[in-house]
Amino acid sequence: MDMGSYIVKRILLAIPLLFVISFITFVLINLSPLDPAVVVLQAQEVPQITDELIAQTNEALGFDKPFVIQYVNWLMACMQFDFGSSYVSGEPVWSLIGPAFLNTLKLTLVSSVFIIGFSILLGVICAMREGKVVDKSVRGLSFVLTAMPSYWLAAIMIWTFSVKLDLLPTSGMDSLKSYILPVIVITVSYTGIYFRTVRSSMLSNMNEDYVLYGRASGLSERKVTLHILRNSLQVAVSIFCMAIPIVLGSTVVIENVFAWPGLGRLSVRSILNRDFPIIQAYVLILAVTFVLFNTISDVINAAMNPRLRKDL
DSSP states (O other), X not given: OOHHHXXXXXXXXXXXXXXXXXXXXXXXXXXXXXXXXXXXXXXXXXXOOOHHHHHHHHHHHTTTSOHHHHHHHHHHHHTTTOOOBOTTTOOBHHHHHHHHHHHHHHHHHHHHHHHHHHHHHHHHHHHHTTTSHHHHHHHHHHHHHHHSOHHHHXXXXXXXXXXXXXXXXXXXXXXXXXXXXXXXXXXXXHHHHHHHHHHHHHHXXXXXXXXXXXXXXXXXXXXXXXXXXXXXXXXXXXXXHHHHHHHHHTOHHHHHHTTOOSHHHHHHHHHHHTOHHXXXXXXXXXXXXXXXXXXXXXXXXXXXXXXXXXXX
């Protein structure tokens, strides 16, 4: 199968999954025991909620229509990036979640670059020095740092570099310096996990026959290492591709600790206020991101290894 056909088929397979995800997202939010109109009125802090007011709200927001009609209307609107209006402020959801998504995406992309870079670097170093002091030290330190709660590590970083040394800001995203502490915390939290995959894959490939043949043919150790790394990254590419949506969906704690104006803070505030349209948009965006990057990782793997195209 050629690459173009593979990409088309992979996209077609992702479409039904996206519909299932959207339906589950809509259903879960509507499983609330409270009447949706009551939730809206409570979020708007209406002093006295009457049956007449509930009926008017249901009619105005379309809650009085059959469930399937509500879902179809909501899905069609979502496809046009219209996620409704906030129950609390009345503003369009996209005007709130759009800027927050961009802020979280910036933090995610910067962090992912460092996570992937350090994972490859440490994975190669530890694999080439297997069982040596460097290998044991890096693995031991990564185990400790990975086990450390991110909020605790963030608190230590703030106390050290912001409070005591007064070098970096404690919150917000006013300048490039604002990225340093949250990026360090996220990078430390995930590099300790991902570099082990590179190391394990490197060690596995070092025992393959092509390595022995390469060295016997007189190839330099540098070229042999590059061949091992290239083949090892075929295994790690899926993990690295999924690192972006994983980090994107797990910045809630970091964003709240560093007061980063992103999806994490917005989602927590929306959950506390029962602002369901924002919660729906948040869950849907994250789910679509996971499916998108999973598809991208499959395409990259298929491009690197043509044999995978036969399995589709």
